[in-house]
Amino acid sequence: MKQIQIHQVYTEDFKAVQLIGRETFFETFAPSNTETDMKKYLEENFSDEKVKSELSNPHSLFFVAWEGEKAIGYLKVNLGKAQTELQDETSLEIERIYVKSAYHGKKVGQLLYEKALEIAQRQEKSSLWLGVWEANPKAIKFYEKNGFVAFDKHIFKMGDDEQIDVMMRKSLDYQP
Template sequence: MIEIKKAILSDLSIIQNISKQSFTETFAAINTPENMAKYLEESFNTSQLTSEINNPDSPFYIAFWEKQPVGYLKLNFGNAQTEAIKDNAFEIQRIYVLQDFHGKKIGQLLLDKAIQIAQQEAVDYIWLGVWEENLRAIQFYNKNGFVTFDKHIFVLGNEEQTDLLMKLKITNKTASL
């Protein structure tokens, strides 16, 4: 059974562990060890994650598989968004799922949670950035109705990479959850 709950500061170590493990599983084979180490330290250190969790405009939701934390969703509203999107929208900054739990619909349930929140907040769309070489993620978002609308640069260590910016229009007709 999968349960999704809103994270609080006491969940910091869970978020930190999932972040480091998921990011490493997904990207270590195609990036240098130096760039990976630098990114993991800068992005997922205790101070950085504490700041993110404490930001009321950046809620986290943890997915539990039989009470074991296996993934999470991070949203950004308003000025917490990584791009200056002034529309009636919010960002999905991260959907991270541990590799051993891929294919178990956890990513889908986390995305469904974001869509449910988007409907509650009555936003026009949700958006995200995904590395242009992360074909599995791009396919997942395309399958869920996301379309590419722009690009931006994502810095991993000392390397600039291109992220596709994708968005999903939210309507009242979106599948009821």
């Protein structure tokens, strides 16, 4: 395996983000959702317009994990009002850490998480938070291993299916 490189990406990189987003979301969630719900979600959430809009939001940052020329995962973090739920100025939201299934267990997710932690520390945030599907025990275990604890739940709409996300938080040393 070549060395993994993590690079911030911008609007002009939308095709790479769109492709890796679609691939990883499908790999992870297609087996547990209907084909109709999956198709609708991918069309709506990974359209050219949606991806470009997310990439151009100054309060969201995207990083792609590369193995050579191949995108193998990505990270999306949100600050301030870009946060999907809490919109807490003292926190950073990890909205997505998606890694291609062929790279699970190869520390790519850990590298992306460490990039989010680095950003939170540089921005002097007091916590990191995220939502993770309750039916994804592997991801929940990953976040628990990294010091996150559950603090609430919320609904995630996947087509017509209402799914439960566990909201998790990790306190950081910085206290404003």
